[in-house]
Amino acid sequence: MATRSANRPVPAVETETIFRIEPTVVDEVPGELNDVVAELAAASSKLGASLHPTTAASLADLVRIMNTYYSNLIEGHNTRPRDIVRALAGDFARDQERRNLQLEAAAHVRVQREIDRKGALGELGEPAAAEFIRELHREFYRDAPEATLRIHEDGRSSLMLPGEWRSRPEEDNVVGRHVPPASARIPEFMAHFGERYSLGKMRQGARILAIPASHHRFNYIHPFPDGNGRVSRLMSHAMGYSAGIAAHGLWSISRGLARGLKSRGEYKTMMDRADAPREGDLDGRGNLSRAALIEFTRWFLEVALDQVNFMASLFDIQTLAKRLRTLVERSETLKGEAAALLEAALMFGEIERGAAPRITGLPERTARRVLNDAVEAGLLASLSPKGPVSLRFPAGVLEVLFPRLYPET
Numbered sequence: 498m499a500t501r502s503a504n505r506p507v508p509a510v511e512t513e514t515i516f517r518i519e520p521t522v523v524d525e526v527p528g529e530l531n532d533v534v535a536e537l538a539a540a541s542s543k544l545g546a547s548l549h550p551t552t553a554a555s556l557a558d559l560v561r562i563m564n565t566y567y568s569n570l571i572e573g574h575n576t577r578p579r580d581i582v583r584a585l586a587g588d589f590a591r592d593q594e595r596r597n598l599q600l601e602a603a604a605h606v607r608v609q610r611e612i613d614r615k616g617a618l619g620e621l622g623e624p625a626a627a628e629f630i631r632e633l634h635r636e637f638y639r640d641a642p643e644a645t646l647r648i649h650e651d652g653r654s655s656l657m658l659p660g661e662w663r664s665r666p667e668e669d670n671v672v673g674r675h676v677p678p679a680s681a682r683i684p685e686f687m688a689h690f691g692e693r694y695s696l697g698k699m700r701q702g703a704r705i706l707a708i709p710a711s712h713h714r715f716n717y718i719h720p721f722p723d724g725n726g727r728v729s730r731l732m733s734h735a736m737g738y739s740a741g742i743a744a745h746g747l748w749s750i751s752r753g754l755a756r757g758l759k760s761r762g763e764y765k766t767m768m769d770r771a772d773a774p775r776e777g778d779l780d781g782r783g784n785l786s787r788a789a790l791i792e793f794t795r796w797f798l799e800v801a802l803d804q805v806n807f808m809a810s811l812f813d814i815q816t817l818a819k820r821l822r823t824l825v826e827r828s829e830t831l832k833g834e835a836a837a838l839l840e841a842a843l844m845f846g847e848i849e850r851g852a853a854p855r856i857t858g859l860p861e862r863t864a865r866r867v868l869n870d871a872v873e874a875g876l877l878a879s880l881s882p883k884g885p886v887s888l889r890f891p892a893g894v895l896e897v898l899f900p901r902l903y904p905e906t
Contacts (some may be wrong), residue, residue: 513682515689518714519783522693523706523794530791537742540805544744547814551846551887556812557613557746559890561900563750565605568730569598571755571764572577576602578893578903597645601637606733608636613746616738624735625694625711627687633728633735634721642795657722662687668722674853675772677719686718696739704740708733709797710790713771717785730754742801749807753800767796783900811899818843825896828874834859835871839888842877847887850879 525529545553557732562581569576576598580590584599585606615621622629637647638659646657650667663669663680678686694711696704701760716728730751737750771793773786781787810816818840825836834857841848841856848856853864868886871877875891895902 511678517784520781520787534702537802541742541744544809545747546834549846553745561609564751565602567751567755574598576756582892604637612735624732626691632658633731683720709734709794748804767793818899832867835867842888848884849885871902
């Protein structure tokens with residue numbers, strides 16, 4: 498549920514043009530910005546390169562939950578990771594408010610999973626295209642209860658339609674300093690947006706630079722009555738695939754935006770700065786400040802690079818193997834030989850159940866018991882009762898395996 502109030506006069510509709518969001522791309526890229534682009538491309542290509550695809554897929558499941566957690570946190574909703582996991586299993590809280598937050602979280606995971614699936618197959622299309630963006634919004638709110646869709650504005654209440662742009666003048670005022678383009682102009686602005694950020698015609702460096710620029714300009718347009726922040730982060734995630742920096746879904750921009758480089762308030766501050774109008778003849782030729790766009794782009798890409806490097810440190814195969822051994826050592830239910838099974842699954846993606854005696858060096862019956870204990874603990878799982886097992890990462894082990902992934906760890 499969103500509450501809004503009118504706090505600034507809206508520009509006259511007839512004076513607004515699509516060029517209000519220009520500049521949309523960074524031209525004449527400064528050398529230091531090119532350096533960050535190159536570092537990000539190189540670091541993302543290395544992330545997860547040593548991991549077996551099956552192991553990487555399990556880690557991507559974990560990242561989706563993390564991404565959802567931090568995206569919710571940006572919106573002021575502290576939905577615990579365990580509650581997100583329960584929601585994905587269909588276990589919802591009785592309290593209606595917590596249940597609604599769980600439904601939102603489950604929807605976020607579901608939409609991002611589809612982005613990851615299509616991204617891996619090269620079937621995403623253009624993430625900045627109007628229909629792609631409307632589909633993100635439509636799918637995110639597909640199962641949302643009425644309380645989530647209802648928007649209260651100046652004492653009036655209206656129901657948001659998933660996937661539909663703002664269409665009423667009363668939706669043109671938003672809380673905060675920024676007044677977005679009038680609802681009557683949204684289709685034109687979004688058509689221009691889709692054209693300017695069509696990644697298919699760009700080289701990789703330009704695609705990477707387009708991600709932060711489009712992230713800000715999308716929120717500047719604010720095309721939906723609500724949910725723009727969530728959609729912009731999902732759109733940026735999808736753009737990562739088109740730009741070749743998604744690293745199989747093994748990192749999340751939402752964690753970086755929520756935490757910043759030095760403080761948690763940076764995201765809002767940098768977004769506000771990028772709203773700045775052009776300041777003089779040396780500040781580009783558009784309506785908005787070119788210098789502010791460059792500053793935001795640099796900050797956004799440095800945040801992305803910081804997150805890629807952080808996840809690389811967590812997912813380093815030798816480090817992860819060591820933490821798996823530590824996890825077994827601290828467990829009250831797992832025998833020491835279970836560490837060999839977990840490491841083998843880490844290295845080879847999956848292991849046949851019949852290989853447990855050879856891997857552990859234990860008699861068959863004992864080895865089977867050790868394997869079953871790891872399955873019971875949620876650390877190993879398979880698609881069928883007798884099929885090969887692969888690694889899983891239940892919420893209860895995140896503190897040991899992935900320290901600092903969440904604030905509480």
